[in-house]
Amino acid sequence: MKTFKRWLNSFLLYELLKGLKVTFVNMFRRKATIQYPEEKTPLSPRFRGLHALRTYPNGEERCIACKLCEAVCPASAITIEAGVRESDGTRRTTKYEIDLFKCIFCGFCEESCPVDSIVETRVFDYHFENENEKVMTKPMLLKMGQIYEDQIAADRAADAKYR
């Protein structure tokens, strides 16, 4: 009897029809597509995108060239050279470069930074048109910091109680 029932089921394409019903019902459900340039998925305040070097509100750069980020970077993507700044004799970076081809966006640089200087922003949709553009230089990083300062500050504030 059981064999007969199974035979009948396979002959009447019972399970295939069940499968067809699933796809048919799904055809009328709400679609999950995010239409990217117009719509974007929500990002966490901890999102790790393109890097930026932050400055204090008075315009002074935060970075003190402690080289912790360079040391902690697992991909050796960060290159720092330190020196004395001519104007006031403070220790500053003379070169701060991040190779974006090496970077794995782990966020260790951000965590290691004692002055919240190097941060990762929410910018994830970028591209290069020339080979040498893969290295982010210090002016580029500072510029990123200026452009996205509001967003960066808001994200740090939102995440402050967990840090």
Place this chain on the structure above:
Amino acid sequence: MNEFIMGIDLMAWLETVFWILLKIVAILLPLVLAVAYTTYAERKIIGYMQLRLGPNRVGPKGWFQPFADVIKLVMKEIIIPRGANKALFILAPVLFIGPAFAAWAVIPFDAEVVLADINAGLLFVLAMTSIGVYGVIIAGWASNSKYAFLGAMRSAAQIVSYELAMGFALVGVLMCAQSMNLSEIVNAQSGGIFSWFWLPLFPLLIVYWISGVAETNRAPFDMAEGESEIVAGFHVEYAGTAFALFFLAEYANMILISFLTALMFMGGWLSPFEGLGILEEWTAWVPGTIWLLMKAFISLFGLLWIRATFPRFRYDQVMRLGWKIFIPVTLVWLPILAVWIKFEAWPFN
């Protein structure tokens, strides 16, 4: 005098050729457009079934997507692989698409609207759909590629196997209609939705339709293209326009199978409301072609639907289904049908 007669003959001959060509264009142009929008419908319907939106960027709601695809394919280079048989490599897509188009000659689109109203229309269609396999085999062989050759072998075995089941299913249609002419087959079904052949031939309809899916190498029977094992099967080495021809032929075959299902089992251009009084009156203005198109679309939608639903068969399963299930089923149903017709029980009275 002699010259005069020759001149008239030539004129008459030219006129005939002109009219035939015009009719061919009148069938092929809508067919190619239909193919273009079948690809669009396929991507859209499968997308919707997978909770995606499908193409929606080119033109309003993506309506120009097929044209973008065509332009892309036509602009591309036709690459002839090293070691390939050049002549056969170029010939194969033509051999594949030729029969796919030729089969349309005998398809009636309405009562009396048919390019070639031949007696053995059904046989012609069967022959044309089978002959397409030469294009596949030649493409696979001429490519000088193992993947292409494996795909071609699979495709050939599959088409030959399912041809049998399909042929047997059509024997049922012949028995009911007493004719091989497609128009007469449709006329034999007149008298409302319950005198169409789908009812007495229901198992054969299922067998025919599934064999049709297998014949056109469509999912879930697309072993010939099995992406996971043999990349794209017999047309793996084709690019540009040559690939577009294979694509066009495959979709033309899909539409052909849909039309044949509509013609042979679902009453062709006959109104489904025949003999239903008021409903028949209300829909009397609908031309037969519209009914035919609607029925064909249902069948075509089914093809896309099962592609979105089922995973690909394993090769031995395909062979098993064809030889050990479909052929016995049709062989059992044909004697039953013969007795049914002999005793003139409903609906054959």
